[in-house]
Amino acid sequence: MARLDHRLGAAGSAPLTARKWLRSSTPSSIGTAEVGRHASNRPPGRPHQSRLDLRDFVARRGVTFGLLGVVPLVVATLSVSGHSDRRDFLSVVGSLVLFGAIFLVIGAGFWWASAGDIRRVRDWRTLTGQAASVTIVGPVFLRSGLSLVVLGAAALGLYQLVDTAPYGSWLYG
Numbered sequence: 001m002a003r004l005d006h007r008l009g010a011a012g013s014a015p016l017t018a019r020k021w022l023r024s025s026t027p028s029s030i031g032t033a034e035v036g037r038h039a040s041n042r043p044p045g046r047p048h049q050s051r052l053d054l055r056d057f058v059a060r061r062g063v064t065f066g067l068l069g070v071v072p073l074v075v076a077t078l079s080v081s082g083h084s085d086r087r088d089f090l091s092v093v094g095s096l097v098l099f100g101a102i103f104l105v106i107g108a109g110f111w112w113a114s115a116g117d118i119r120r121v122r123d124w125r126t127l128t129g130q131a132a133s134v135t136i137v138g139p140v141f142l143r144s145g146l147s148l149v150v151l152g153a154a155a156l157g158l159y160q161l162v163d164t165a166p167y168g169s170w171l172y173g
Contacts, residue, residue, distance in 0.1 A: 058146070062146025070154045091159055093152065093155035094152050094155040096148045096151055106141045107144075
């Protein structure tokens with residue numbers, strides 16, 4: 001097993017192995033102990049306060065993921081050979097805007113229902129009950145919705161370019 005820590009304990013004990021490290025760092029009662037990078041900064045008894053911001057983390061990353069998805073969309077579009085097939089492909093991918101809008105509405109509802117206790121996916125272990133999963137689902141739906149809206153809008157824009165391309169051009173197909 002790999003060594004994670006080379007510090008020696010009392011009386012020159014062996015270095016800390018992965019199994020010992022996991023045993024020492026895992027809370028004894030899962031769901032009640034606060035786990036995470038900022039858990040030690042909170043006073044005891046205070047509910048989990050997330051640093052997740054709608055604009056900074058959710059919106060910016062959702063748009064970034066959507067823009068990164070445009071590159072494979074363009075490659076896939078150029079691999080479709082016929083003009084009508086290319087337009088059909090782009091119109092189907094453009095329909096993702098509808099799913100993205102639905103995800104945005106659902107995510108905003110979950111964000112509102114969580115009443116300010118918004119958590120990241122990596123904070124999954126801080127949940128104490130089934131109803132607390134709403135605090136993680138809201139940002140996931142918002143980010144996914146924004147990604148789908150950006151990707152669908154790019155597909156609709158590319159559809160317009162393909163539709164108006166002159167016959168015989170590389171974009172026409």
